[in-house]
Amino acid sequence: MTTIAHQLHRVHEQIAIACQQCHRQPADVALLAVSKTFPAQAVREAALAGQRAFGENYIQEGVDKIAAVRAMTDLPALQWHCIGPVQSNKTKLVAQHFDWVHTVDRDKIAQRLNDQRPQELTPLQVCIQVNVDGGTTKSGCTPQAALALAQVITQLPRLQLRGVMSIPDPQPTDEAMLAVHRKVVQVFENIRTSGMNGLAQFDTISLGMTADMHTAIAAGSTMVRVGSGIFGARDYAKA
Template sequence: MNNIQKNIKRIISQIESAQKKYGRARNSVQLLAVSKTKPIEAILDAVQGGQKFFGENYVQESINKIQFFRKNYANLSLKWHFIGPIQSNKTRHVSENFDWVHTINRAKIAQRLNDQRPVGMEPIQVLIQVNTCSEKNKFGVFENEIFALVDLITSLPNLTLRGLMSIPANTSDHQSQFIAFSKLTKLKNKLTKKYPQLELDTLSMGMSGDMDAAIRAGSTMLRIGTSIFGTRNDK
């Protein structure tokens, strides 16, 4: 067992402990391994450690990885999540290659992803990125903008809305982290009440430095990179 595999095992143990501590159901939190800037060899180590879900930020780099694994390890059924900002000129590449997109924050992006999804592929599982800290320099929609975006996404046949994602302000204080994450949980609950026909089962929140608070607040998907792969390489 190499370091990456040991790290995955350790993090899964931490997730299980936090689920128990906060009264969460077993297996209610998924681990998304953030493999941006990491080589194929490191991802393969993670796969051999049982990891199936990977998050990528950079379109061209990620396509090379995805195509390699689909060509050489198709039997593994890996799922690829795009978790970075999406530029309009990159939507086709994202739509053609990824299973999930966490960063929908504009109607134009949602429409392009839908229109560019190849015939025969399953719908993209998507999350709306929400700006929970009300900072204008942060990506994501504000709460008062979200309902129009939900209405659009649910009208698009090649997208399936699964929930919300956020990146809160950086802080090491557990209670501050919890309060920030709880805003997203409350917003998802509002959406569930307004749109009971939707299966909004995903809250993508929590990274290496705040995963405990995220689990406490209701996260169902943690985006963990550094704690698995070590300090990331500069792109």
């Protein structure tokens, strides 16, 4: 078993333990392998070990990696998620190459992604990024603005609203981290129960990373984003 395959197995075990502790089913929590800064070969190893969904933060790096991986004829089709900030000058790349984008935080970005999504592709799957704890250095709309943004996205035919995403700051205790994670889940519930049209596939709470996925799962996360726990420590100088 390769190191990546071994680490991937360990992460699935950790998810199962976290689910058991809060009386949830492991099948209800998807794993997104965050492959930013790692080469296409690392993605290949994870894919051969059974991983199918991969997240990229840096858009151009992600586009290049998607092309390299798709050229590997021994791999099944993989699902690619953009989980980094999306500026206006990068929306076309995201719309053309990714399957999901987790970081839509304003009307303008949603509209550009919709207009630039090729007609031959299925609608782009979208999560609203929520800056739930008000961190000044982070992207994301406020929790209060999420419902209005959801209403905009559900009117755009080339986008499919799937849920919400957040990257809360670390907290000093698990109890404090759980409380913040629950605020994200509440934003999801506010949208889900709003009665607006276009929520038939609204099912995703993208929340929790390597260090905090246990509290995210306890709060109700349906997708955890794990990078170093699978691929090891990153060397950002090579990014």
